[in-house]
Amino acid sequence: MKPENLTMFNLSLCGIPPYCDYEAIRECWNTTIRDCSLCSNAGSDAILTYILLMATFIILGNSLVVASVLVIESKSRKTQDLVKTSLAIADMFTGLHLFAVCVPYIVLTPKLTFKELNDYVIVLRQSDLAKAMAPVLMFTYISSLYHLFYMSVQRFIAIYAPFTYRNQSRRSVSKHLAILWVILIVGSTFSLWESNYFQNFYRPEMFQFMTTVDPVAMGICIVLPYLVMSGLTFATACNARKRLQRSRSYRVDSAANRETSLLKVTFCMYLGFTVTVVPVVITNALQIGQYLTCDTVSVAIFATVHTSTLSGILNVLIYSAFDRTFRQTILKVSYRIRGKTESNSCRNSNNVRLRQFYARNHGQSTVKRVKSNDDVIKQGDVMNDVSKS
Template sequence: MDICKLSLAVADILTGIQILIVVSFNFTWTMNSTPVELIQQQSALQGSPQAYLHFTYLAPTFLYQPAITSNASNVDYSVAIAFMIIFHLLPFMLLTASCVITVVFVYVVGNSRSNNTGTKQSQSSNNRKNKRKLAVLKTIAIMQIGFTATLLPIVVTASLFYSGHLDCDDIAQPYLICFYFSMTNSLVNFIVYNAREREFRNEIVDIFKPGYLKQLSVQSTAETPRKDEHLLKNVVSIENVIETSKTQQTRQTSTSL
């Protein structure tokens, strides 16, 4: 289970590292370019596959993203709104639905299974079960609150822009902050999977201690003779049982004769 959680955390970290690598190059290029060069870059995208997919280079985020490329007064925001629904709202709704299903499964299905057993459980057993349920509820609550907090600002900012309360001159800085704040939802996964468990935290700390791998190797080497010795004792014990059985059979045979 710890390996599974660690792999999920590493996957989230690698996603963030990938975005940072791409952004670092675009950030350097944008900061060293003049406004005229940025406009020329936008013009070079006309007729390209990115343009047909309504992708353009957004200087505020330093990434190629879906954007409105028309300069007309009556701009159709349907494509941008569709992208926001598909890439932001739909995953959030799926997450919410999965959290609700998990809560129902843990509390409703779990209680029905315990009732079907027909046995009275001890008070300590009920307390342990309630603690596990509470832990699941806390985990789901952290997931839901974390993803809501990271997603809500960018949705609000985009809604203000589409409704006309923010124009192109005012939206650059708020959108930059809200966009990269939404990227921090990977940190929520790390907290949910790892940081809440004391044993996992201690194991992560031990990994970075000097000589940790050497210590594991020494422990593995020390445990091997113990396993062999335990196996040898079992074999000797079985042989003694067989020998005792043969002796008893011999005595019974001699007595009958």
């Protein structure tokens, strides 16, 4: 078929690779995308590099989260550690999905002509591959949302019903998480249960498979949980200060500080999810309302969809910034990987603190006399002063 005879009746391509101008469909109908003058090879390489780096960081970062929980003794693990592990495992699916789906299609696309790409999109519609991969993409979205929803409920209970929250057993939280995973699996595969109503297809502008977006389904599965989560998060934040001050009056400062830290982590994760994922919903709504047309939708869809993958690594960065226990357990993991014992690291840490103490109180001449671990052990009285300071 000649390019000048193309119409929307025989053309299945609306979105195209984001590094191509939409006019390239007509100009390069029988020319490979790599050789098309209206497509950027540098843009294709940049996209591939970004996806590879993002997938690697997501998998490695969340693997550290899981490892940090595993190194904690079973009796010392808290209920929030179970939630943290569950969310990390769910986030790792995002990285695996990028490796399994996006990377191969990013590599394949420049080798095709627009005619071949058009035929490819038609063949893949409602194919077995599309039915297998589209639910995975849906899972990556709602898994973060529903885990954060559960964490918001937990923080809400911790502020308004602290006795009930502190008496939760790990077994009950495990049951909650098991139910959550069942909801995630059912929610992400709804297109398979209603195959006559929903369709699974390949979108070349995002190099992924997705399900047709229905406004009602999107409102029930995504928008409504997000609004409820927002209400719980802000209600908890508004009342947290008053409740925590009351807790301090009963001399439970450590518990109050721990709840404050957990609330900060949850609130930052909520903001991170909002910044990275909500634009995807807005972009799809604009496309449904036909505010985004075929010649403008590609860059917007790619940018929002693949910016949302940042949520998979953002949680790890938040833990590193606000969760001191996470940082300490990561150090334990690094010591074990390098074959070092924790006692040696503690002794080295005490050495540093002792030298700092001498530098502050006795000058550099005294520091020079404290050279070995034996010297440190002999300074028993000084060590007591250091521990008190």
